[in-house]
Amino acid sequence: MTTDTTGNSVLDVDIDALQGGAADLGQYKGRAVLVVNVASKCGLTPQYAGLERLHERYAAQGFTVLGVPCNQFMGQEPGSSEEIAEFCSATYGVTFPMTEKVEVNGDGRHPLYDRLVGFADAEGHSGDIRWNFEKFLIGRDGTVVARFSPQTEPEAAEVVAAVESAIK
Template identity: 80%
Template sequence: MTTDAGASPLGVEIGALQGGSAGLSQYDGKVVLIVNVASKCGLTPQYSGLERLQERYAEKGFTVLGVPCNQFLGQEPGTAEEIAEFCSATYGVTFPLTEKVEVNGEARHPLYERLVGFADGEGHTGDIRWNFEKFLVGRDGTVVARFSPQTEPEAADVVAAIEAQLG
């Protein structure tokens, strides 16, 4: 399998959760936190922190982009409508969500082909380890940080990385 590590993840086409294109090119010039999400995971409460980041920094050119994935113990089994309803009703999510994709393996979505080559703070590269792994993409479209699934969205290192990119 070839990877496009180093190429801008914002150059990839991906569908929106409820149909149509999520149009990643619309985020050119913005800072984007890409997170593979799931509704039935022990880490699902991270949606709250992700939404607070969205609210705090959206006006400065930032967005969270949630990417539903059902590859980890089937923890995102819902339809697009069920996922949207859960996120809205349970966590008040306003940030965009893409179609449900695979982040690992033979059918790994091209978006994740461009993300997995970037190392996190511990040096991990390669496969996504679990739901809620986070990638920060700078205004120029390059990946600038990767955070483990257990790292809370509002952790000091995540917030510092976002603020550094926002200038």
């Protein structure tokens, strides 16, 4: 497990909710959280369905999916907060929380992603986010415990196993 260089929990970061106001990540302390940079117009957008099923399956056991919209990859999340919320709800029945749209790479990288990108996935990739739907599993103590590539489906065996381990 790892944290950022200041030793603070990932859940100590300030970020706004999609519909405005603070998202208050601190409310997820004691829960496992799957942080996913999402986009509505991407070939991987159907992963919303698997993310919602994963959220519903484990929510009562102390797990939350947290969607983080990002428009840095070929402009695939161009909508306003209202448009993003409507798309997610109407198309995929998303009930998990969503944050404001942020940058995950570059000079404008949001502090949340500053704390995430140093963690390597099973193939050893760390650093910049590669594409929409890259996933980070945060343990109950606020530290990153796993990272999954954008192509890894939310309900893939390795994701489910990591979630189940994190909520024990």
